[in-house]
Amino acid sequence: MLKSPARDKDVEVICLIAEGYMAANTILRLNMNPYRLVPFILLSFSFFGAKADPVIEDFKLNSDEGYIEIFGSGFGDKPNAKPLLWLDFESGIDFSLSRTELSIDDINGKIVSDPDNLDNSVLIYDAKGNGSGGPEDIEFDSDKLFISVKRYYNFDIDDPELTGSSGGLNLKVLRLWASYTSPDINNIYLGYQGTEGNNSGRIYAEYTGQSTNWVGSTAPQKGFDWLNEEVIYEASNIDAQNGIFQYIRNGKYAKSTEARHRTSDRPKRYGVLVFDQVSNYSLSSPLEIMYDDIYVDESYHRLVLTDSKSADKYSESVIQIPIEWSDTYIKAKVRTKSINNGNQYLHVYDGKNVSTAEGLRFCPECPVAPIIP
Numbered sequence: 001m002l003k004s005p006a007r008d009k010d011v012e013v014i015c016l017i018a019e020g021y022m023a024a025n026t027i028l029r030l031n032m033n034p035y036r037l038v039p040f041i042l043l044s045f046s047f048f049g050a051k052a053d054p055v056i057e058d059f060k061l062n063s064d065e066g067y068i069e070i071f072g073s074g075f076g077d078k079p080n081a082k083p084l085l086w087l088d089f090e091s092g093i094d095f096s097l098s099r100t101e102l103s104i105d106d107i108n109g110k111i112v113s114d115p116d117n118l119d120n121s122v123l124i125y126d127a128k129g130n131g132s133g134g135p136e137d138i139e140f141d142s143d144k145l146f147i148s149v150k151r152y153y154n155f156d157i158d159d160p161e162l163t164g165s166s167g168g169l170n171l172k173v174l175r176l177w178a179s180y181t182s183p184d185i186n187n188i189y190l191g192y193q194g195t196e197g198n199n200s201g202r203i204y205a206e207y208t209g210q211s212t213n214w215v216g217s218t219a220p221q222k223g224f225d226w227l228n229e230e231v232i233y234e235a236s237n238i239d240a241q242n243g244i245f246q247y248i249r250n251g252k253y254a255k256s257t258e259a260r261h262r263t264s265d266r267p268k269r270y271g272v273l274v275f276d277q278v279s280n281y282s283l284s285s286p287l288e289i290m291y292d293d294i295y296v297d298e299s300y301h302r303l304v305l306t307d308s309k310s311a312d313k314y315s316e317s318v319i320q321i322p323i324e325w326s327d328t329y330i331k332a333k334v335r336t337k338s339i340n341n342g343n344q345y346l347h348v349y350d351g352k353n354v355s356t357a358e359g360l361r362f363c364p365e366c367p368v369a370p371i372i373p
Helices: 009-031 039-047
Strands: 055-062 067-073 085-087 110-114 117-126 133-139 144-153 170-179 186-193 202-206 226-234 244-249 272-279 288-297 302-306 317-319 321-325 329-333 345-349
Touching: 055 345, 067 345, 085 133, 117 133, 133 288, 144 170, 144 272, 170 226, 186 244, 202 244, 272 288, 288 317
Parallel strands: none
Antiparallel strands: 055 067, 067 329, 085 288, 110 117, 117 288, 133 272, 144 226, 144 288, 170 186, 170 272, 186 202, 226 244, 302 317, 302 345, 321 329
């Protein structure tokens, strides 16, 4: 830290906080854990009068209509309350809670009952056609993107029987494209290569990236289980290695590094999202992938129900679908499936991806404490 001999004590305190914020912010981005800001950053924000963390003061549940209302402060202003895309397949292909509407032809797969829960509907896709699964070509126009999806691979990438042509089965589980054609062709993906094994995962910005981020054992390919997956994306500046592509599975952060997403030769931002682009599969037997609860938004603002009071120590999460949003009030379509009723907590994230310090207990079926006169 540079020190000026002319600083008085008050000036030095302010400079220390400012310099500490910049240093902590650098550490934050290098650690690639954008969920929670470290206490020193929060202290410095507070000192300069910046906006505080989100705080949930109360909630009201309307079970008959299926909505929840959240009251508090620091939620931030969300210009578009609804997400860009929301699909849960319970009522077929329904875009009523989305801001975008895809063609039915752009939804690859068919709706079936979840084999593990017949009361739940999911989308199943056979990837043997070497295309892409689920909703195809989701267009967005933003520097930021938040993605949440529940996904089930009915195979292991390293199964010897799946080996096709060169390199074995090639699976790009999630990919962002700037363009499919020259001169603007450019993309970033999280993918696996069959002959390299389950720990072959890598995040790579093709055409612009300076190095491959090997996620390895922090996010091995996992078959035969439902995965709760999230991605936090932020575009890099042109020619700068400061872009974010953070993959999170069941609350666990995969290894990640900052990357260069754009260059002077390829300045266009990513603007199209696709799931599960598959190649090198040559067998006639199905290669099945199931999807549920697909949530995509151009904002980090979100309301989430998790199994942990702490926002960064959860293993299960259920995204809630907002329909109204202001700095002090949220109204959302409530969803509680898949989390134990006795261990549910509401968390709000603002536009900078800062969450509530502690979640608010949510337990509609818990007994109400008696009123003591």
